[in-house]
Amino acid sequence: MTTDLRVLAESEWASWYGALDLAFGGVPEAPQEQELWHDLVERDRSLGVWDGDACIGTTSAFSFRLSVPGGALVDAAGVTMVSVAATHRRRGVLTSMMRRQLDDVRAKGEPLAVLTASEPVIYGRFGYGAATSQMQVTIDSTRVRLSVPAGTDDVRLRYAVPADVHAACEELYARRVVERPGMLARRPGWERHGLLDPESDRAGASPLLCVVAERAGELVGYVRFAVKPDWEWQGPKGTVRVRDIEALDPAAYAALWRFLFDIDLTSSVVARSRPVDDALLQLVSDVRRCDISVRDSLHVRLVEVGAALEARTYQAPLDVVFEVEDAFCPWNAGRWRLTGDAKGASCARTRDAADLALSVRELGAAYLGGVSLTSLAGAGRVRELRQGALAEASVAFGSDVAPWLPHGF
Numbered sequence: 001m002t003t004d005l006r007v008l009a010e011s012e013w014a015s016w017y018g019a020l021d022l023a024f025g026g027v028p029e030a031p032q033e034q035e036l037w038h039d040l041v042e043r044d045r046s047l048g049v050w051d052g053d054a055c056i057g058t059t060s061a062f063s064f065r066l067s068v069p070g071g072a073l074v075d076a077a078g079v080t081m082v083s084v085a086a087t088h089r090r091r092g093v094l095t096s097m098m099r100r101q102l103d104d105v106r107a108k109g110e111p112l113a114v115l116t117a118s119e120p121v122i123y124g125r126f127g128y129g130a131a132t133s134q135m136q137v138t139i140d141s142t143r144v145r146l147s148v149p150a151g152t153d154d155v156r157l158r159y160a161v162p163a164d165v166h167a168a169c170e171e172l173y174a175r176r177v178v179e180r181p182g183m184l185a186r187r188p189g190w191e192r193h194g195l196l197d198p199e200s201d202r203a204g205a206s207p208l209l210c211v212v213a214e215r216a217g218e219l220v221g222y223v224r225f226a227v228k229p230d231w232e233w234q235g236p237k238g239t240v241r242v243r244d245i246e247a248l249d250p251a252a253y254a255a256l257w258r259f260l261f262d263i264d265l266t267s268s269v270v271a272r273s274r275p276v277d278d279a280l281l282q283l284v285s286d287v288r289r290c291d292i293s294v295r296d297s298l299h300v301r302l303v304e305v306g307a308a309l310e311a312r313t314y315q316a317p318l319d320v321v322f323e324v325e326d327a328f329c330p331w332n333a334g335r336w337r338l339t340g341d342a343k344g345a346s347c348a349r350t351r352d353a354a355d356l357a358l359s360v361r362e363l364g365a366a367y368l369g370g371v372s373l374t375s376l377a378g379a380g381r382v383r384e385l386r387q388g389a390l391a392e393a394s395v396a397f398g399s400d401v402a403p404w405l406p407h408g409f
């Protein structure tokens with residue numbers, strides 16, 4: 001098979017995007033969604049593989065800045081739109097695209113690449129580790145009550161048209177980004193993602209609704225959601241579907257959740273993408289009636305091990321030598337000494353004896369502080385070569401706040 005892998009030209013957009021659609025089942029997206037991606041996709045970071053004039057492979061990358069422990073925003077390639085035509089699968093097309101893409105990311109100087117995977121089994125071989133989790137929670141709001149903090153009654157709630165308040169909501173979101181690793185600083189244009197609401201995706205629910213929380217006229221929180229009405233012989237049984245919810249303080253947060261729980265004619269509240277340490281779980285009266293499931297979310301790849309490990313801080317002092325294995329990006333392989341604390345870090349090559357041995361995939365999984373090196377060692381994926389080094393590094397790598405990616409890309 002002779003194929004040509006090249007950067008996407010504007011004239012190739014329709015074939016490229018059509019190939020991507022087909023690999024995901026061939027159901028065309030709504031026009032407004034197609035338009036959004038048409039505008040957001042960075043052409044010079046998009047690759048296509050061509051067999052004659054047929055596009056048989058696609059991938060792209062967004063130029064993101066990712067929040068990491070310590071609050072820095074680190075340049076990260078947001079790998080996306082990966083597909084290979086079913087007619088050409090399992091012949092190494094994906095591997096060739098990953099090769100080119102990671103070389104390009106390195107040349108651009110981004111220390112990290114990140115992605116969300118359609119199937120978690122795909123990307124480990126390319127050095128990505130599952131670094132954040134997302135929680136889906138379905139709550140029986142007829143039985144579960146909330147214990148709200150003082151000040152909740154002082155928060156004023158009002159409905160707003162989502163598009164009318166989006167600038168203020170984006171400002172509030174931007175303040176939250178540095179407080180939680182895994183969040184992405186939204187580039188101009190990305191606010192449209194939060195407002196995307198094609199009718200074909202509603203499955204019987206209302207259009208996107210928004211309620212803002214205010215105190216003394218200042219925005220202190222917002223929730224975007226939809227209501228799916230349902231009626232049974234015994235009465236109403238509607239569902240509140242939460243898209244996103246952000247607040248600047250506990251009272252505003254509680255006020256928004258209380259509102260969602262109390263919407264008339266509904267009996268359940270569903271939120272699909274919440275952090276695993278969501279304060280909601282501390283507000284509810286009966287966590288057993290909150291049906292919770294957790295799955296992988298953001299996968300992280302350290303493209304430049306030294307620069308990436310220096311870009312975050314560590315919650316306890318550490319001085320460890322890692323022996324890193326990286327077959328796909330061999331420039332990372334070898335021994336690295338990482339010293340750091342809560343103020344900063346330095347990471348450089350060393351000839352000293354290694355304290356811990358692991359592959360770049362484990363470093364990616366542990367990077368945002370959501371997966372402990374100790375738990376990876378329990379699975380045999382990290383080896384301790386100096387007694388005490390595992391506990392030292394594992395504590396230092398941790399994050400008090402669970403890393404979380406609020407939305408896909």
Ligand SMILES: CC(=O)SCCNC(=O)CCNC(=O)[C@H](O)C(C)(C)COP(=O)(O)OP(=O)(O)OC[C@H]1O[C@@H](n2cnc3c(N)ncnc32)[C@H](O)[C@@H]1OP(=O)(O)O
Binds near residue numbers: 122
């Ligand atoms: C970030 C994102 O965009 S996620 C979206 C990913 N895209 C999709 O899920 C769309 C549907 N699927 C596809 O398009 C393709 O099957 C892809 C992109 C997942 C894989 O493309 P391929 O060209 O077949 O992969 P390639 O031949 O390079 O495979 C490399 C290795 O990964 C393995 N692999 C690839 N995909 C999968 C998978 N879905 N499940 C298990 N193993 C897989 C292959 O078996 C191969 O293993 P080997 O090296 O041991 O032989």
